[in-house]
Amino acid sequence: MMSNTLKYVSIQHELGMSIGVALRLQPMLNAFSLVCLRRLGLAAVDFHFLKSGDGEPALQGRPGSGRFDHFCSFPQTSKVISAAQFSTDQINRVSCIHRKLSDQDHAWHHYSFSLGGFGVITLQRLDIEFDPPILELLKPLIRRLGLSCQASIEHENLLQAVAARAEAEKTILFQLLHDDLTRLPNRRSLMQELERQLQIGQRDGSFGALLFLDLDRFKLVNDTLGHAVGDRLLIAVAVRLHELVGNQGMVSRLSGDEFIILIGNLGCEHAVAKGCVDELLSVIRAGFVDPLSAGEHSLHVTPAIGIELFPDEECTAGQILRRADSAMYQAKALGLNSSVFYDRHLSFELERRRDIEKELQLALKVGDQFEMHYQSQHGSDGECIGAEALLRWHNPFRDGIGPAQFIPIAEEAGLMLELGAWVLRRGCLDLREMRRHGLPSSFRRLSVNVSAIQFNHRQFVETLIGIIAETGVEPSLLMIELTESTLIGNSESTIEKMTALRKLGIKVAIDDFGTGFSSLAYLSRLPAQSIKIDQTFVRNIDSVSGKRAIVETIVALSRSLEIDLIAEGVETEAERAVIERLGCSNYQGFLFSRPVPLRDFMASLQVATD
Amino acid sequence: MNSGQQAVYLESATIEALRGAIDTLRKTSARSLMIFACEGDNWAIRELETYLRSLDLPVFGGIFPSIIHGSTLHRNGTLVIGFPLTLEVAVISRLRDQPGIDRQLRRLGKTLADCRSVFVLVDGLSTNLESFIESLFGVLGARAAVMGGGAGYLDLLQRPCLLSNQGVIVDSALLVALPMRVDRGIGHGWQMLSGPFLVTRSNGNVLEELNYRPAIEIYQQEVEAHSTSRFSQTDFFSISKTYPLGIESIDGDFLVRDPIKQVGGALICVGELPENATVYLLKGEASALVAAAAQAATSALAMRETRLRGVSAAPKAAIIFDCISRALFLDEGFSDELRAIERALPPMDCVVGALTIGEIVSSRSGLIELMNKSILVGLS
Numbered sequence: 001m002m003s004n005t006l007k008y009v010s011i012q013h014e015l016g017m018s019i020g021v022a023l024r025l026q027p028m029l030n031a032f033s034l035v036c037l038r039r040l041g042l043a044a045v046d047f048h049f050l051k052s053g054d055g056e057p058a059l060q061g062r063p064g065s066g067r068f069d070h071f072c073s074f075p076q077t078s079k080v081i082s083a084a085q086f087s088t089d090q091i092n093r094v095s096c097i098h099r100k101l102s103d104q105d106h107a108w109h110h111y112s113f114s115l116g117g118f119g120v121i122t123l124q125r126l127d128i129e130f131d132p133p134i135l136e137l138l139k140p141l142i143r144r145l146g147l148s149c150q151a152s153i154e155h156e157n158l159l160q161a162v163a164a165r166a167e168a169e170k171t172i173l174f175q176l177l178h179d180d181l182t183r184l185p186n187r188r189s190l191m192q193e194l195e196r197q198l199q200i201g202q203r204d205g206s207f208g209a210l211l212f213l214d215l216d217r218f219k220l221v222n223d224t225l226g227h228a229v230g231d232r233l234l235i236a237v238a239v240r241l242h243e244l245v246g247n248q249g250m251v252s253r254l255s256g257d258e259f260i261i262l263i264g265n266l267g268c269e270h271a272v273a274k275g276c277v278d279e280l281l282s283v284i285r286a287g288f289v290d291p292l293s294a295g296e297h298s299l300h301v302t303p304a305i306g307i308e309l310f311p312d313e314e315c316t317a318g319q320i321l322r323r324a325d326s327a328m329y330q331a332k333a334l335g336l337n338s339s340v341f342y343d344r345h346l347s348f349e350l351e352r353r354r355d356i357e358k359e360l361q362l363a364l365k366v367g368d369q370f371e372m373h374y375q376s377q378h379g380s381d382g383e384c385i386g387a388e389a390l391l392r393w394h395n396p397f398r399d400g401i402g403p404a405q406f407i408p409i410a411e412e413a414g415l416m417l418e419l420g421a422w423v424l425r426r427g428c429l430d431l432r433e434m435r436r437h438g439l440p441s442s443f444r445r446l447s448v449n450v451s452a453i454q455f456n457h458r459q460f461v462e463t464l465i466g467i468i469a470e471t472g473v474e475p476s477l478l479m480i481e482l483t484e485s486t487l488i489g490n491s492e493s494t495i496e497k498m499t500a501l502r503k504l505g506i507k508v509a510i511d512d513f514g515t516g517f518s519s520l521a522y523l524s525r526l527p528a529q530s531i532k533i534d535q536t537f538v539r540n541i542d543s544v545s546g547k548r549a550i551v552e553t554i555v556a557l558s559r560s561l562e563i564d565l566i567a568e569g570v571e572t573e574a575e576r577a578v579i580e581r582l583g584c585s586n587y588q589g590f591l592f593s594r595p596v597p598l599r600d601f602m603a604s605l606q607v608a609t610d
Numbered sequence: 611m612n613s614g615q616q617a618v619y620l621e622s623a624t625i626e627a628l629r630g631a632i633d634t635l636r637k638t639s640a641r642s643l644m645i646f647a648c649e650g651d652n653w654a655i656r657e658l659e660t661y662l663r664s665l666d667l668p669v670f671g672g673i674f675p676s677i678i679h680g681s682t683l684h685r686n687g688t689l690v691i692g693f694p695l696t697l698e699v700a701v702i703s704r705l706r707d708q709p710g711i712d713r714q715l716r717r718l719g720k721t722l723a724d725c726r727s728v729f730v731l732v733d734g735l736s737t738n739l740e741s742f743i744e745s746l747f748g749v750l751g752a753r754a755a756v757m758g759g760g761a762g763y764l765d766l767l768q769r770p771c772l773l774s775n776q777g778v779i780v781d782s783a784l785l786v787a788l789p790m791r792v793d794r795g796i797g798h799g800w801q802m803l804s805g806p807f808l809v810t811r812s813n814g815n816v817l818e819e820l821n822y823r824p825a826i827e828i829y830q831q832e833v834e835a836h837s838t839s840r841f842s843q844t845d846f847f848s849i850s851k852t853y854p855l856g857i858e859s860i861d862g863d864f865l866v867r868d869p870i871k872q873v874g875g876a877l878i879c880v881g882e883l884p885e886n887a888t889v890y891l892l893k894g895e896a897s898a899l900v901a902a903a904a905q906a907a908t909s910a911l912a913m914r915e916t917r918l919r920g921v922s923a924a925p926k927a928a929i930i931f932d933c934i935s936r937a938l939f940l941d942e943g944f945s946d947e948l949r950a951i952e953r954a955l956p957p958m959d960c961v962v963g964a965l966t967i968g969e970i971v972s973s974r975s976g977l978i979e980l981m982n983k984s985i986l987v988g989l990s
Contacts, residue, residue, distance in 0.1 A: 006888070007862075013808075013888070014884070014886040014887050017885070038977065040975075041859055041861060041975030042975055042976070043751065044751060075747050075750070075751045077719075077748065077751050078751040078752070078753075079751075079753075105791065106752075106976075124752075124976075125975055125976075126752055126974065126976040
C-alpha cells in the first residue's frame with residue numbers, strides 16, 4: 001500500500017512538473033503528453049477543443065456549436081477518435097468518462113477528462129485498465145492542465161492579434177512600394193532604387209540603364225475588349241518582363257501601360273553598357289514575339305522602348321526618367337516595336353512638349369493658372385457689337401506661352417475636352433458678369449472658340465446646354481467659333497449639331513475662313529450665322545491686291561448666303577478702310593483693342609457707354 | 611518472422627561460406643535474409659560490405675557480441691536466416707541528427723502504413739537512441755508491434771555494425787516491416803533494493819542529481835549500505851553491473867537503466883532518466899534473472915493465445931534479444947537462462963537471437979521503449 005502511495009505521488013509529481021513548460025498550446029500539450037505516454041503507459045493522448053470561426057482552439061465555441069473538435073494527438077499518426085460527450089453537469093468540473101473498444105489485437109480503454117469546459121483530454125491505454133486511484137490522482141492534474149490550456153489559448157489569441165497586425169503592416173508597406181494590379185514595384189520603389197543606382201554609378205563610374213516601355217496600341221485593347229482584359233494583359237506583360245529580366249534588374253510599373261526596367265552595374269565603358277542594353281532589347285523583342293494570354297484572349301503586344309544610360313553629368317533621377325520617357329516617344333514615332341536611346345539634341349523639343357503636357361495636366365488640376373481675355377468687335381460706326389474670348393495661361397514654369405503653342409499639345413495629350421469645357425464655363429460666367437455690370441445695346445455676342453475635338457465629341461451639345469443652364473446666360477448672346485477644318489468631315493453630324501445649337505439660339509461662326517478647303521456647296525449647307533475673314537487676308541490688304549480679290553469673293557459669298565461677316569486682325573485704319581470698301585463692316589483687331597482681362601474689358605465698355 | 615524461415619549456422623566467417631549459405635537458402639525459396647554475425651569473428655568489413663551491396667535480396671542484420679541458435683550461445687559464427695517473403699527494409703541513417711530522423715521517418719509513411727509488426731535493429735552505441743524511438747512511436751503509434759535491439763561491440767566503441775544492402779553501416783537503424791503480428795514477452799528479473807529517489811537534475815542519459823545531491827553520492831551510499839562492495843577498491847562497472855537503477859512503471863514493473871560510467875558526480879546510463887522521475891536502486895540475483903527469462907517466454911506464448919483466442923496455433927519460430935549485461939552478470943550461469951527459455955516454449959523449427967546493447971519493444975501499453983538489462987522473446 002505504502003509502495004503504491006509513493007508511486008502515485010511520484011507520478012503526480014512528474015506529470016505536474018510537465019504542465020505549462022511552454023507558453024504555446026501545442027508545445028505545452030506536447031511536453032505534457034510525452035510524459036503522460038511514458039509515465040502512465042499510454043498508447044495515445046488526444047485533445048479536443050471548442051473552436052472559433054477560424055478553426056483555432058477557443059474558450060468559447062462558435063455560436064450554437066458547443067462541439068469539441070479534434071485538435072491534436074500524440075503520436076500524431078494515431079487514429080483520430082471522437083470526443084466523449086459530457087453532460088452539462090460533467091463538463092464544468094473535472095470528471096472522467098471511460099469507454100472500452102476492441103479490435104482484432106487489443107482492448108482499447110479511452111479515459112476522457114473535461115478541460116475547463118472548453119476541451120477534452122483522452123488517454124488511450126491498451127488492454128490494461130487504470131486502477132481507480134490513478135484516475136483520482138489525475139483529476140487535480142487535469143484541473144491544472146485546464147488552467148494552463150486556458151492561459152495558452154489566451155496567449156495564442158494575443159499572438160494572433162499581434163500577427164494579424166504585423167501582417168497588416170507588411171501589407172501596407174508592400175502596397176506603399178508596389179503596384180496593386182501587377183504586384184511589381186511602383187514609382188516610389190523605382191525612384192528609390194534609381195537614386196541608389198545613380199549614387200553607385202557616380203561613386204564607381206559604372207553605367208546603369210533605365211528602359212521606359214510603353215505598350216503599342218494598348219488603348220485599343222482597353223477600348224475594344226474592355227478594362228478587365230486590359231488589366232489581365234498588363235499582368236501578363238508584368239510576368240513576361242519579370243521572366244525576361246530575371247535577376248539582371250528591376251522591373252516596375254509606372255502607371256497605365258508604362259513599365260520601367262532598371263539595370264545597374266553595366267561596367268565603366270559606355271560602349272559596353274550600350275551593348276548590354278542592346279542584348280537585353282533583343283531578349284525583350286524575342287519575348288514579345290509570342291502572344292500573351294489575357295483571360296480568354298490571346299493578344300499580341302509590342303513595347304515602344306526609350307533608353308537612358310546613366311549617370312550623365314549631374315542628371316537627377318527625375319531627369320533620367322524624363323529622358324527615357326522622351327526617347328520612348330521618339331520610339332513610338334518610329335513605328336511598332338521600336339526602341340530609341342535618348343539623344344539630347346533630338347529630344348529637346350519632344351521633352352519640351354512633354355513638360356508642357358505635364359504642366360497642363362497640373363494646371364487643369366489646380367485651375368487658377370488659366371484666365372480669359374476679351375478682344376472687342378466693332379461695327380461700322382465703331383460701336384461694340386461683341387467680343388471674342390481668348391484663353392491665357394499664366395504658366396509658373398515658363399513665360400509667354402500662347403494658345404498656338406499649348407492648344408495643339410493639349411489636343412495631342414487628350415486634354416482638350418477638359419480644357420475646352422473650362423473655357424466654355426469661364427466664358428459663360430464672365431458673360432454673366434458682363435451682363436450684371438451692363439452691356440451696350442449694340443453688344444450682340446460673346447464668341448468662344450471651340451476645338452474640333454471638343455465639337456466632335458458626342459456629348460458636346462449636352463455639355464454646352466448644361467453650362468448655359470448652370471451659369472444662366474442667354475444663349476442668344478453666345479457665339480461658338482469653329483475653324484473651317486473642324487467642319488470638314490463628319491458632315492451630317494456637324495450639320496445636326498449646328499442645327500441643334502441654332503435652335504437653342506446659339507450662333508455659330510466659321511473662324512479663319514479662307515484657309516481651309518471646304519467647297520462652297522458644302523458651306524452653303526452649313527447653318528452658320530457668321531464668317532470670320534482670317535487675319536492673313538486682312539494684313540496689309542491695302543497694299544496687296546491678291547488679298548483684296550480673296551476678300552471680295554468671301555464678301556460676295558456671305559451676301560449670297562446671307563451670312564454675317566467680320567474681319568479679324570485689323571491693325572490699321574488703311575486696312576479697315578479697304579475692307580469696308582469691299583463690303584465688310586464688322587471688325588476685330590488691335591486698331592480697336594488688344595485682348596484684355598475681364599475687368600479692363602468691362603471698364604472699356606463702361607467708358608464707351610458713358 | 612513467418613513460418614517457413616530457415617536458419618543456417620556458419621562457423622567460418624568467410625564470404626565464400628556466406629555465399630554458400632545464401633545459395634542454399636535461395637533454393638528453399640528465401641526471398642529476404644537476416645544475418646546475425648559475431649564480433650569475435652573479426653569480419654573483413656570491406657569485403658563483407660562489397661558482398662552485401664551485390665546481393666539482389668533484401669538483407670538486414672548486425673554484428674553482435676554473441677549470437678543465439680537454439681539454446682546455445684555462440685561467441686563465434688554467423689546465423690543466416692531466410693524468409694519466404696520479400697520484406698521491405700528501410701535504413702534510417704545519421705541517428706545523431708534528430709531533424710533528419712523525423713524527415714526520413716516521415717518518408718516511410720507508406721512502407722509502415724499497413725505492417726503489423728516492425729523489427730528494429732539499431733547501432734546500440736548511437737547517441738540519441740531515445741529520441742529516435744520517440745520519433746518512431748510518433749510514426750507507428752501503438753498500431754504495430756515493435757521489437758528489436760542494439761547491435762555493436764562489447765568494447766563500447768562505435769563502428770559499423772548493421773548489415774544491409776547499403777553495406778555495413780554505423781549510427782543508423784534498420785526497420786523491417788512485417789505483415790504478421792509478432793507476439794512478445796519481456797522480462798528482466800531485477801528487484802528493488804532501495805528508494806525511491808527523485809531525479810532532480812539530468813540531461814538525457816546523464817544523471818546528475820538525485821534528491822538534490824550529486825547522483826554518485828546517493829548511488830555509492832546506497833550500494834555500499836546494502837553490500838560489501840566498495841567503490842574505493844573496485845572498478846565502477848564491476849559494481850554497477852549488479853546494481854542498476856529502475857523507473858517504476860504505473861503497472862508496477864521497472865524500466866531498467868544501466869549506469870555504465872561515472873563522470874564527476876554524474877552517472878552515465880544507457881537510456882534516459884527524465885527530470886522529476888523517481889528511481890529505485892535495483893539488485894540482481896541469478897535465479898531471479900533466469901526466472902524472468904522463462905517468464906518472458908511464457909508471456910509471449912500467453913499473448914499469442916489471447917490474440918488467437920484459444921485457437922491452437924503453436925509458434926514455429928522464436929527470436930530472442932537478450933542484453934549483453936545479463937550475460938556478463940550471469941557469466942557461466944547464462945546457459946541456464948537459455949535453457950529456461952527453451953523449457954518454457956514448445957519445440958520449434960527455428961530459435962535464433964543475439965546478445966544486444968539495449969532492447970527495443972512495444973510495451974503492453976503500446977509505447978515503444980528502450981530497455982536495458984532485459985530479455986525479449988518474440989514468437990510467430
